[in-house]
Amino acid sequence: MKWLMRILFVVVAVLGLVIGALLLMPGDKLGAILAEQVKAQTGRDLTLSGDVRLSFWPVLGMETGPVRFGNASWAESEPMLSADSLAVGVDAAALWKGDLRIKRVFADNPVLRLETSEGQVNWEFGTSAPASTTNKTESAGTNEATGEVTLDQLELTNARLIYVENGATQMDFSGVTLAASWPEVTSPMIMQATMAVPGGAVEVDLKIPDLPAFSDGDVTALELSLTAPGGEIGFDGRVNLAGEMDGTTKVVARDSERMFAAFGQAGVYIPPGLGRKANIVAHMTYTQDGRISLRDMTAQLDNNRFKGEADIAISDPPKIVARLVTGDFDLSRISESEPTKGGTSKSSEPPVDGWSKEPIDASVLALANGKIRLTANSIAVPGMTFGKSDLTLSLDRSRAVLEMHPATLFAGQLNGQMVANNRNGLSVGGNITASGIDLKQALATLVGVERLSGSAAGSLEFLGVGQSEDQIMRSLSGKGNLDVGSGVISGFDLDRLMGRGTGSGGTTVFNSLTGSFTMDQGVLANKDLLMSLKNYRADGAGQVGLGARDIDYLFTPVALRANSGQGISVPVRIVGPWSNPSIKPDLTKVIEAAADVKVKELEDDAKQKVFEKVGSELDTTITDSNQIEDALKKKLEDEAKKGLLKLLGGD
Structure with a gap:
């Protein structure tokens, strides 16, 4: 029994001497020993500055001054981790049993730099394995218990998180406070993080139910909730270490512009109808090559609601392929100017009679590439409303092509395409065929003329160049034709003008109207207008100033039954601005018709x-x-x- 007590005394004495030696050892010596061990286990350099203090029971711990942990050999020269101070503590009793229960990890002002390049990641550590490692690996299938690793408390204060992909910085967040806990191997890992951003702070809540499986590279469940100034983002699905995700995503934006500013996109202006307030829910899949797939998507953008699917390739600019279905799509306020801080429009100039000379900002054409197909019951845009329409918008390097197959407008249908190109200055053009168009509604909306009504068909090819409405309208060139069935001309009575009866209340009813036209430098020219009436025929020729918004047109009706069937013509000249043209008939001919005799x-x-x-x-x-x-x-x-x-x- 005495020998047993002596052995025990010797062991305690040795342990005491070792502990005492460690406690009395200078901090730089302790730091050197720890650095050597870290180098042996990870292949990375660990630099500790200042005193290193140790504790042994019940928590085996270490506290240091400034610390730097080296990066991977292929990564940039900046350290993977640096901090002003670091404190680490583990449960000594659990460590004695072979388990690593981390009680605490505290770091002040840490900078964590995560990098990836050609499939490599800098958070994977390793050195050349010793010869005995293979044997140990082969015997891993035995019943020998393996140690467990857990984390009671992790706190990072005023941290900076940097993510670099293939040499380019993708994310750089500072002012981050992070706390994490994983108390048991079977417990979920829970993390909360707060980051200061313009306009407030972003708060992140993360839950990984099976951290060991996630760490091994398996696909595991993930719950994520992000709250930012102006809205929230949520995800509930599955992820892996490569960052690939699959699950339900929800985005709620109560103030989209404020939310964009929080994520570094200050100054983004969202027109009414396109998501000043938004609520988007979809099944999302994200792959490692930067592709996002949205299925079963429902999006509420202001008062507009969509359903559909989309595929997005993250690039510069992003590429989008989408198919959307909506009911009544209201973009009637899309042309509103961005308000100033005082709440008024940036442009306070009073409206003028004519086309706007305000510069058109077509930079939106460069925001993305791709193709978006939209099916809608109606689409309201400034000044007009499309009926049921099937449209495809293609975007390619600042050039947009809108295909109509078909679009319903002015009670008729449009087929063809319109183009807006902002690659080398803004130009617009199109090639459109139309049928069943309400002519009065179309002319009143497009050029402010309300005197002509009827159902029209025709075609139009046009091209305009300029940085404002006025420049574009004054540069228009192209050609087209018009074919109108029965209709009405308001403003003068052809029967009364020709001296036949009392007329029909200041209107002229016609059976058909046809003509073709050309456009050059904003002037529309026509030489072959032909209008057929019951007792008359009317020819027309002249020009319409599309840019100047004026008209100079000679309209010549002929009374077919007058003059013993030879006919009497009464030319009428229409001159002046669109808003109030002057209609002047030849008074001599009027007198002839009224007296039913010839002056000759x-x-x-x-x-x-x-x-x-x-x-x-x-x-x-x-x-x-x-x-x-x-x-x-x-x-x-x-x-x-x-x-x-x-x-x-x-x-």
């Missing part, structure tokens, strides 16, 4: 009476005005002869 007949009758009177006086027959002069000369010659004979004494 009156003139001929008057001449005949003059000829008869002069012929009677001159005792001859006059049928031509030239004969009057000849008859007068002859009469004077005869009278002169008579006078001369009398003077000479003759008979």
Whole structure:
């Protein structure tokens, strides 16, 4: 028994001496020993500055001053981890049993730099394995118990988190406070983080139910909730170490512009109808190559609700392929200017009569590439409303093509495409065919003319260049044609003008109207307008200033049954601005029509009476005005002869 007590005494004494030696060892010596052990286990350099203090029971712990932990050899020269101070403590009793129960990890002002490059990640550690490692690995299938690792408390104060992918910094967040806990191997790992951002703070709550499986690279469950100024983002699904995700995503934005600013996109202006307030729910899949797939998506953007699917490739700019279905899509306020801090529009200039000269900001065309197909019951845009429409918008390097197959507008249908190109200055163009168009509604909306109504069909090719509405309209070129069935012209009564009856209350009803036109430098020219009426035909020719918003047009109606079937024409000139053109008929023709006689007949009758009177006086027959002069000369010659004979004494 005495020998047992002696052995125990020796062991305690040795332990006491070791502990005492450690306690009395200078901090730099302790730091050097720890650095050597870390180097042996990870292959990375650990640099400890200042004193290193140890504790042994019940918590085996270490506290240091400034610390730097080296990066991977292939990564950048900056350390993977640095901090002003570091404190680590483990449960000594659990460690004695072979388990690593981390009681605490505290770090002040740490900087954590995570890097990836060509499939490598800097958070994987390793050195060349010793020869005995293989044997140990092969015997891992025995019943020998393996140690467990847990974490009671992790706290990072005022941390900076940097994520670098292939040499480019993708994320750089500072002012982060992070706390994590994983008290048991079978317990979920729970983490909370707070980060200061413009306008407030972002708070993150993360829960991984099976941390060991996640650490081994398995696909595991994940619950994520992110609260930011202006809204929240949530995810409930599965993830792996590569960052790939699959699950339900929900985005709620009560103030989208504030939310964008919180994530570093300050100054983003979202027009009404496109998501100043948003609520989006979808099944999301994210792959390691930066592709996002959204299925079973429901999106509420302001008062507009969509369903559909989308695929997004994260790039610069992003590429989007989407198919969306909606009911009534309201974009009637999309052209509103961005408000100033005072709450008013940036542009306070009073409206003027004419096209706007405000510069058009077409930079939105460069925000993304891709193709978006939209099916809607109606689409309201400033000044007009499309009916049921099927549209496809293609975006490619600041060039947008809108295909209509078909679009419903002005009670008719449009097929074809419109293009906006901002690669080298803004230009717009299109090639459109139309049928069943309400002409009055179309003209009133597009050019402010309300005098002509009917159902129209036709085609239009156009191209305009400029940085404002005014420049584009004054540069328009192209061609087209128009074919209108029965309709009405308001503003003048052709029956009354032609002297037939009382008219029809200031309107003219026609059976058909056809014509073609060309456009050059914002001026539309037409030479072949033909309008058919019951008793009339009307021809037209002239030009319409699309840029100047004026008209100079000669409209010539012909009364087909007048003049013994030869017809009577009454030209009408339409001159002036679109808003109030002057309509001036030829008054001479109006008088002719009203009296139902020809002015030429009156003139001929008057001449005949003059000829008869002069012929009677001159005792001859006059049928031509030239004969009057000849008859007068002859009469004077005869009278002169008579006078001369009398003077000479003759008979």
